[in-house]
Amino acid sequence: MTSSRCVDEEFWNRNQHKCLPCESKYAIEAGFEFTENCGWSDDQQQIHLHHKPCRNGTYNNGSHLKCHKCASCITPFIPCTTTSDTICCQQGEQVFDGKCIIHQPLQTTVIAITTTTRPTTTTTRPTTATRPTTTTTAAASVGSSSTITTQSQNPPHVINVTGIYVCLGILSTLILVCLFLVIKRRTKHLNEEFQKRNGSVRESLSKKGIKGYEQSISYNIIKESDNNDHLTGSAYLLAPEIQGAPLKTVLNNLDVLEELVLVLDPDISGAKNTRHLAAQCYFSFAWINYAYSMKDHKSPLVAVLEGVVTKNPEWTVGHLAELLTAIGRNDAVEILAKLPAGVEE
Structure with missing residues (x-):
């Protein structure tokens, strides 16, 4: 706990000499819960962020102080998210397109084709017999002048379309x-290209060049912080399309990722770097030291971003920009602004 006087959902107000609820200072956010004592210690030092995202299997729809465990169902269900609980379908319903609908058995369509022949009328002309008997001739004439009508109808032909389905x-x-094979091949190609480019950058920079580059970065960061001490993260707002893009977009854009690695990975005096960003993302001190010990093989920033995407796949570029602003790295936020608008994961 960060406070020895207040419970988890409260913080110590030194001016009023009492514990106040977290929601009196911060708004309740859907998908998040308050950290212990809102991140404040008893001497008014902010140790942690005031919110942290819900863990897997929990949710907060914006009406709870803490994330609640998702409900379980014995019937088909719509899985819960960090902002909504599990939706259990009624008996006899199935999940389709994110909704519970009544299940209907698959019906086979039968097409019937009927062939009809137009009626044919045949008329026989009356014939007159040459025999002298008039009555017989009349009878023959009447009998032979009958009209014959013929109509035929073929049986319907049934076509079963099950084979078509x-x-x-x-x-x-x-x-x-x-499609899966094409995507997998393209992803492998991008990873190979990134590793090749990362290796070429490391070979091209000598130790002297790297030291001069770090000094240049340090000067620019300190100069920028002196000129922008009165500014907040809102001065570097990204385009809405970039803010809402998945965090994986940064890993997929090699140009932007390379610039971020060059400005955040080096240990520069007076500037916060990847170590501080990892701490904001709740990585342990031992994990951060291990990531930097493997720096020659893999960038610590890339390791942090991959870990965050794995633990919190719902995070966006806006979340990363918020954390960078919190540690005073507005120069890195400006690099994020180079991401093309309308990017997809």
């Missing part, structure tokens, strides 16, 4: 498999 299903499966 089977073919469509096989075709869709093949398309999905091909």
Whole structure:
């Protein structure tokens, strides 16, 4: 605990000499919960951030101080997120397109084709017999002048379209498999390109060049902090499309990622770097030291970003910009602004 006087959801107000609830100072945010004592110690020092994201399997819809455990269902259900609880479907319902709908069995469509022949009328002309008997001739004439009507109807032909559905299903499966292979191959190509570029950058920079570059960065950071002490993170707001982009977008953009590595990984006196960013993301001190011990093989910043994406896949570029602003690295936020608008993961 950061306070020995107040419970977890309260903090010590030294001016009023009493514990105050966290929600009296900060708003309740959906998907997050208050840290212990809102991150404040009894001597009014902020040790941690006032909010932290909900863990996997918990949620906060904006009406709770702490994240609640997601409900479990025995029927089909819509999984919970960090901002909404699990939705259990009713008996007989299935999940479709994010909604619970009544399950209906698959029906087979039968197409019936009926062939009809137009009626044909045949008329026989009356014939007159040459025999002298008039009555017989009349009878023959009447009998032979009858009209014959013929109409035929073929039985319907039934076409079962079940085979069509089977073919469509096989075709869709093949398309999905091909798409997966293309994406996997493209991802492998991007990783190889990043490793090659990262290696070439390390080889091209000598120890003397790196030292001069770090001194230049240190001068620019200190100069910027002197000129912008009165500014907050709102002075470096990113475009809404960039703020809402997934955090994985930074890992996929090699140019922006390379610039961030060059300005955040070096240990520069008077400037906060990747170590402080990792601490803001709740990585342990031992983990941070291990990441820097492997610096020659892998960038500590890349390791931090990959770890955050794995633990919190819902984080966006805006979350990263907020943490960078909190440690005073507005120069890194300006590099994030170079991400193209409308990027997708």
